[in-house]
Amino acid sequence: ITRSIVRGCGSYLPARTLTNAELAAMVDTSDDWIVQRTGIRERHIAAAGEVTSDLAVHAAEQALSAAGLEAQAIDLIVLATATPDHTFPASAVTVQAKLGITGGAAFDVQAVCSGFVFALATADSMLRTGGFKRALVIGSETFSRILDWKDRTTCVIFGDGAGAVVLEAGEQPGTIQDRGVLGARLRSDGRHKDKLYVDGGPSTTGTSGYLRMEGKEVFRHAVTMITSAVEDVLEATGTKASDIDWFVPHQANQRIIDGCAHKLGVGREKIVSTVAIHGNTSAASIPLALHTAVADGRIKPGDLVMIEAMGGGFTWGAALIRW
Ligand code: ACO
Numbered sequence: 001i002t003r004s005i006v007r008g009c010g011s012y013l014p015a016r017t018l019t020n021a022e023l024a025a026m027v028d029t030s031d032d033w034i035v036q037r038t039g040i041r042e043r044h045i046a047a048a049g050e051v052t053s054d055l056a057v058h059a060a061e062q063a064l065s066a067a068g069l070e071a072q073a074i075d076l077i078v079l080a081t082a083t084p085d086h087t088f089p090a091s092a093v094t095v096q097a098k099l100g101i102t103g104g105a106a107f108d109v110q111a112v113c114s115g116f117v118f119a120l121a122t123a124d125s126m127l128r129t130g131g132f133k134r135a136l137v138i139g140s141e142t143f144s145r146i147l148d149w150k151d152r153t154t155c156v157i158f159g160d161g162a163g164a165v166v167l168e169a170g171e172q173p174g175t176i177q178d179r180g181v182l183g184a185r186l187r188s189d190g191r192h193k194d195k196l197y198v199d200g201g202p203s204t205t206g207t208s209g210y211l212r213m214e215g216k217e218v219f220r221h222a223v224t225m226i227t228s229a230v231e232d233v234l235e236a237t238g239t240k241a242s243d244i245d246w247f248v249p250h251q252a253n254q255r256i257i258d259g260c261a262h263k264l265g266v267g268r269e270k271i272v273s274t275v276a277i278h279g280n281t282s283a284a285s286i287p288l289a290l291h292t293a294v295a296d297g298r299i300k301p302g303d304l305v306m307i308e309a310m311g312g313g314f315t316w317g318a319a320l321i322r323w
Helices: 020-024 031-038 052-067 091-099 112-128 190-195 215-237 254-264 282-295
Strands: 002-012 016-019 042-045 076-080 105-109 134-142 160-171 180-188 196-198 211-213 246-249 304-311 315-322
Touching: 002 052, 002 112, 002 180, 002 282, 016 020, 020 031, 031 254, 042 160, 052 091, 052 134, 052 160, 052 282, 076 091, 076 112, 091 105, 091 134, 105 112, 112 134, 112 160, 112 180, 112 282, 112 304, 112 315, 134 282, 160 282, 180 215, 190 196, 190 215, 215 254, 215 304, 215 315, 246 254, 246 282, 282 304
Parallel strands: 076 105, 076 134, 246 304
Antiparallel strands: 002 160, 016 042, 134 160, 180 315, 196 211, 304 315
């Protein structure tokens, strides 16, 4: 059977870091409050003129180099972002052009914080149909551009960054011991759309707007939604939670991450957490965390890696990868 096999990954963070202490000088907050409620200590902020496609290209180049591939080997780019360079065209085509790729297909996926899981599942499906050979799956965000920097309830939570993986279609015998994306589950429920949204857009206000969030409501649903998606993937792949080598969640909030791991019975030592130093980078957070754990030697080929996310919409989902 055809599987989508991870060939390499990469990430990029803008140079500028913004600490909790700096935020406390901007709005009525404190390092203590932010750390207690979210686990976040600092986040990266894109430089003026540095746009989502720029971050994505840096991450993609690193992933290509890890895979030992030239950009031209890629025939599919799926970019997850809620902060595209423009309303259209898709930022994925800008990434494609910047990488010098002129063939194949490139498009954006919009599922906010769940974007990377949605993009990975989309690329995996397209590779398994045989229509494409090698995909760049990227999560890239510049949430600093849609934050109301006077609103302490949101501006302390998010950051900018990008991460990417190269997936390649390959024949595998088809047991869970074989490498590749083993399964994914995606969910949405638009009844929750007003709990986390941007208050503008081309078809409503004509402006780009600011992020608005009912934090408590997001928190209330997060653990249940995420764990049900993870449990569905475990069941569909005939895997037990104890088989998971690395649990790589969307980095929204340390309390949500810990709550999910606890409910699933995943040991603390298996959690990859970067929220303290990246903040919530939306669709970029999972590939940033994946690359962090690959670069420091935790995730190795053959490891069983569970990714999961929940975000605006609400959207949520999970995917299991034999790395
Ligand atoms: N600094 C200091 N005080 C603050 C801040 C701040 N940055 N923000 C809010 N407060 C105050 C509030 O005004 C409130 O004050 P009051 O009691 O006088 O009214 C008090 O702190 C408590 O506010 P709550 O909103 O009740 O705080 P809560 O414990 O719910 O924590 C938080 C807020 C951190 C946003 C939490 O609800 C949360 O983590 N929610 C999940 C949100 C999330 O992860 N969003 C990410 C996007 S979605 C995703 O990626 C899954």
